[in-house]
Amino acid sequence: MFKFTKDFNCCKTVSCANFGLSNRNSDSYIQKSERLGYLSIECELCGSNPPWISNSLVKNLIAEKLELQFGQKVVGCKKCSPYYFMMATPDSKLHGFTSAGTQRKKCTHCGGIFTLPDFKNIDALKQVLNSVTEKKEVKAAIQESGLSARLYYFYLNKLSLIFSNFSRLNELQLLNREYLGIHSEGRLLSLNHQRALYHLFSVEIESGYVLLQSNNLTKLAISEAAVYQETTNTLAANIDSDNIETVLLARYQSNLKRNHFEQLLIGSVKPLGRSSAIYPDKVAYTHFQLLKAFTDNVQRHDHFIEHESTLRSAALMSSYAAIKNGSANVFYFLPFLSNAGKLNGQPLGWWNDIWFSNEIGAFSSITRKYKTTPSFKIKKGTAIESYHCYLNNNLNKNINSMQVVNDLSEIYRVLYNYCEDEGGATAASQLGLVQKCYQPEQLLALAIKQLSNK
Ligand SMILES: [Zn+2]
Ligand SMILES: [Zn+2]
Incomplete structure (x- = not known):
């Protein structure tokens, strides 16, 4: 069984002798330094100042999201x-x-x-599934189903559990693989009434199968300082240019404007009822720790992350041991279809990161120095964009409950993976988890059959 990182306050410079070492294992740190105007752990060896992280907050968030994503087992x-x-x-x-x-x-x-498990009232589950695939307003869906509101939400949650358990059982096949490549990006998903969700998505690189999604909502009782309350937006957006170098430099520039490099803010957003919104950096630390569920069991893995400093630290902390023993690499990856301004090992940005590009985008290794273009297994860079569009088109924009957001997101993740046909194949069939494309009702029947026999 793998362990989650307990202490995130350490040096995150891969080439530094202090890389990943906590305070207990190195005495060349200054704890809670304020030298640069924000709270940090100062590494005396390389002079870096990674922002100070509340370990207990991340630990509690991991426990909450672990239960949601991998707990709630029905078999x-x-x-x-x-x-x-x-x-x-x-x-x-x-x-x-x-x-x-x-x-x-x-x-x-x-x-x-x-x-x-004994799934009673399959008709009610089908009705709820139907309302979800037809994007019905919840009020109308409840009326048409003839169920009480309480029962409607009960079956929505049941449906989410059935799909979630079904997909996790299937995904266990991935653990026998020698290699796993994961691509992760963050996205803002806007809802009505100025509410919005910050989501992190991770997909398998060859199929685009959505492995994990985390949003910035929590039911934990958290301190006021940990509750997201900002008006600034520091999300690095791609500028309109067909030159990849120009786009990358603009992204570096927007990172440099921040108070510190992990200060990823999403502007003024209202949280959903009876939940709190947390800062995107905490979503990142939590999400990447949970990804260990997939990566810690395979022999080698690569992580392709959005060109975003906040994700960099979180991804490094998640694969720290594998990076040290040479079985994992972390790359920045910017999907980019125009071939103008091809990069062939150019150093770019404040850190002189070395960038390469090919027909699907630009890459820079965070963990290793490459002299020539490395061969990448990533086949398409647009999988996360497709899933984000799908979720954005389907998710009801009037939702005001964390439970409903979580239930619906999980149902959509599974429907997207197993039912959305792209050129004759679904993400799940491309990944080799199933043989064919399923209609939603067929998928429900298959899931119930599979779970009932476990
Ligand atoms: Zn250092
Ligand atoms: Zn037992």
Whole structure:
């Protein structure tokens, strides 16, 4: 079982001897330095000042989002294996039936007895699925379904759990791979009434399969300082130019205008009811730690991240051990289709990052110095943009509940992966997880069948 990073306050300069070492393992740090006008950990070896991170806040966010993304299991012994990917589910044996006639099983490891999922009222699940695929307003959907509002949301959550469990079970196949390439970018998703969500998305690079999405909402009781309340927008946007060097330099420039490099702000946005919005840097640290679920089990992995300083630190901390032993690389990647201003190892920006470009975009390795163009496995750079468009087109803009946002996002992630046909194939079939493209109702039937037999 892998472990999440506990201490994020360390040097993030890959070439520095202090890289990734916490305060306990190095005495060449100045804790909580204010030399540059913001709270930082100062590395005395390389002179860098990474912003100070509240480890306890990130730890609590990881716990909350871990439960959402990989917990809530409806199959197997939850005592021995509460989360997908983190520990294998032990075998179990048939163990009679409940008084209602549902199959019970006994865990061969701890002897615990559990009941197999029994999905009652499949018609209600189908109705809710229909309202989701037809993008119905929730009020109208509830009226048409004949369900009470409480029951409608109950089945929406059930549908999300069925799809989530189905997809995580399928994704376990990825852990047997020798290599995994992941591409991650952040996006703002606007809702009505000045509400908006900051999302981080990660897709597998050859298929565009959406592995993980994290938003900036939390139900945790967090300190006032941790609650997002800003009016400035420091998101680095691509300027309108067909010259890739010009675009990259403008992105560096917008990063340099910040108070510090991880100060990623999204302008003035209102949080959704009964939840708090957190800062995008905390979303990044949390999201990339959760990605360990996929990367820690494969032999080699590459991470292609948006050209954004905040993601850089979070991605490095997530793959730290693998970077050290040479089995992981992190690249900046900017999808860019125009071939004007081809880059062939040019140093660019404040840090003189070395950039290369090919027909799908520009790349710069954060973890290794390349002298010639490295060969990249990434096939298309637009997968995250497609998924973001899909989510933006489908997600109801009147939502004002974190629970509903989470349920719907997860349902859409799975529908996108398994049902959206692009040139005769879905992301899931390209990734080799399934053989064909499913209609949403077929997918629901398949998921229920698969889960009921586990
Ligand atoms: Zn250093
Ligand atoms: Zn058990």
